[in-house]
Amino acid sequence: RQSLRDLAQRHGLHIGTAVDTKALADPADPRYRELAGSEFSTVTAENEMKWESLEPTRGSYDWGPADQLVAFAAAHHQRVRGHVLVWHNQLPTWLTDGVVDGSIGTAELRAILRDHVTAVVTHFRGRIWQWDVVNEAVSDPWDTPATLHYKGFWAEHLGPGYIADAFRWARAADPKALLFYNDYNIEAFGSGDPANDKTQFVYEMARDLRARGVPIDGIGSQGHLGTQYVNYDTFGVSAALKRFAGLGLATAFTEVDVRSQLTEGVRAGDSAEINPRLQASAANFGVLLRACLSSPHCLSFTLWGFTDRHSWVPGWFSDPPEGLATVYDENYRPKLAYQELKAEL
Numbered sequence: 001r002q003s004l005r006d007l008a009q010r011h012g013l014h015i016g017t018a019v020d021t022k023a024l025a026d027p028a029d030p031r032y033r034e035l036a037g038s039e040f041s042t043v044t045a046e047n048e049m050k051w052e053s054l055e056p057t058r059g060s061y062d063w064g065p066a067d068q069l070v071a072f073a074a075a076h077h078q079r080v081r082g083h084v085l086v087w088h089n090q091l092p093t094w095l096t097d098g099v100v101d102g103s104i105g106t107a108e109l110r111a112i113l114r115d116h117v118t119a120v121v122t123h124f125r126g127r128i129w130q131w132d133v134v135n136e137a138v139s140d141p142w143d144t145p146a147t148l149h150y151k152g153f154w155a156e157h158l159g160p161g162y163i164a165d166a167f168r169w170a171r172a173a174d175p176k177a178l179l180f181y182n183d184y185n186i187e188a189f190g191s192g193d194p195a196n197d198k199t200q201f202v203y204e205m206a207r208d209l210r211a212r213g214v215p216i217d218g219i220g221s222q223g224h225l226g227t228q229y230v231n232y233d234t235f236g237v238s239a240a241l242k243r244f245a246g247l248g249l250a251t252a253f254t255e256v257d258v259r260s261q262l263t264e265g266v267r268a269g270d271s272a273e274i275n276p277r278l279q280a281s282a283a284n285f286g287v288l289l290r291a292c293l294s295s296p297h298c299l300s301f302t303l304w305g306f307t308d309r310h311s312w313v314p315g316w317f318s319d320p321p322e323g324l325a326t327v328y329d330e331n332y333r334p335k336l337a338y339q340e341l342k343a344e345l
């Protein structure tokens, strides 16, 4: 029986998963560790490299859990996607509170960001294949104002120039790591207003960064899909990957999962015959993987968790409740989506 990683290797593709380090360390859950080590050739820390995890108290870094994952990867001959250097979520409260109460001003904030990027990239130097340098910097059409813009904590306090700065600081600290911009809802170009199309916005951002010589190497497309929201076709997704490649950039799918609403009696453990959502889920995984395989610049295909036993979806999307987003069920039985990935590989 061949693993996903064996099959992907024949295409020169790396297949990965986000790893929940608590599950990885749980002796009562050995299957998690076994599959994380055997089915994938690259791993991402689901949370342990985020700022609040690394530097919960100002000036004192806790590298332990992240280092353990990097060691796990080395032991299993896996590459590591570093996630994430600059993001507006999961920031330590000392930082956000300091900005809100005015004790941290703009100049200091920029220095804090520079020091963070430098410290983290330096700590892991030589052990990270791809870094998500900046994550989710662009708004969505449902945000206010509806016109796309640079959103979030960093843009608000430093202006959008922090993006180029972060790439430069990261490059200086580890010249060999591939530096990615990572975002969601950029899987394909939209069919609506091109001036308000997030994929187009990110494309133009990347083109501008390249034109200015900013050291960006790739675009990460998260790939958080649902069985009811999106109906991408492989052609539209390939077209987006191809346009990014046209800028001289690598691409990767970095956080793929396909969630379903748990309404209408849809339950974990239902068979595909009972639950057509499982077929829709498999189809969506297939669309993204096919597009990646058809694009020579698509370096890796990472799942945001591989089992419904440990997935962020039920905790995050509760109204209406959603779940069933990964390729193994809660008891580590491979689902239709897993068979689909194998069939594509």
Ligand code: XIL
Binding pocket: 046, 047, 135, 222, 255, 312
């Ligand atoms: C999620 C994790 O999976 C959760 O455990 C955590 O509580 C919140 O963050 N986009 C990203 C990821 O870039 O970092 C997010 O991960 C999911 C959305």
